[in-house]
Amino acid sequence: MKKNCINLMKYLAVACLFFLGFAQANAQLRFGLKGGFDISNNAINKNILNTGNRLGFQVGGTMELTAPVIGLGCELSVLYGHQRYDVKATDSGYDLSDYNYLRVPLNLKKKFGVLGLLGVFVQAGPYVEFKLSGGDFSNIDKQYKSKSFGTGINAGAGMELMNHLELGMYYRKALTSNYKKDTPSFNDIWKKKPDTWSVDLTYFF
Numbered sequence: 001m002k003k004n005c006i007n008l009m010k011y012l013a014v015a016c017l018f019f020l021g022f023a024q025a026n027a028q029l030r031f032g033l034k035g036g037f038d039i040s041n042n043a044i045n046k047n048i049l050n051t052g053n054r055l056g057f058q059v060g061g062t063m064e065l066t067a068p069v070i071g072l073g074c075e076l077s078v079l080y081g082h083q084r085y086d087v088k089a090t091d092s093g094y095d096l097s098d099y100n101y102l103r104v105p106l107n108l109k110k111k112f113g114v115l116g117l118l119g120v121f122v123q124a125g126p127y128v129e130f131k132l133s134g135g136d137f138s139n140i141d142k143q144y145k146s147k148s149f150g151t152g153i154n155a156g157a158g159m160e161l162m163n164h165l166e167l168g169m170y171y172r173k174a175l176t177s178n179y180k181k182d183t184p185s186f187n188d189i190w191k192k193k194p195d196t197w198s199v200d201l202t203y204f205f
Contacts, residue, residue, distance in 0.1 A: 036170075
């Protein structure tokens, strides 16, 4: 786990240097708003954003820096997210609280022009996540506390319309465990590394 975190930090450092290098090369800098839903079924059809398919949402600001000719750049976002859970009460007294977090993804991004105002993009990179509240799992005799910090990787692709509006689908994989078990055995770790799909809409000013 330590090795993964060290490699992730190295990637972040290289990406930041790349980002700053572009800034000195008169790259195009844009700011925007991003919002979207986590989904349980990633099948691309009319039901993808049905209420029953949504697991939570994220919303926040984003910044994009792109080289004007080659279409290669970086995107940095700061997103507030809410993950909801639907756990029914049982005789064991299980309870899982909703999870609120702040996620900061930094992605390398490549754009391809297709037809004038229509284009496509792909992007990938690491993220760090900070717990704001919730996410704890408990019953009568045990408690699992969600960790306050996590890291992972994400990747996605989508379409850009009219040079301002982006619609994309993204895959997110955690690299760190989500929970630790607070029992007499303090070294006991419940390793839960979820993967998640989301659909996001971004508007650049």
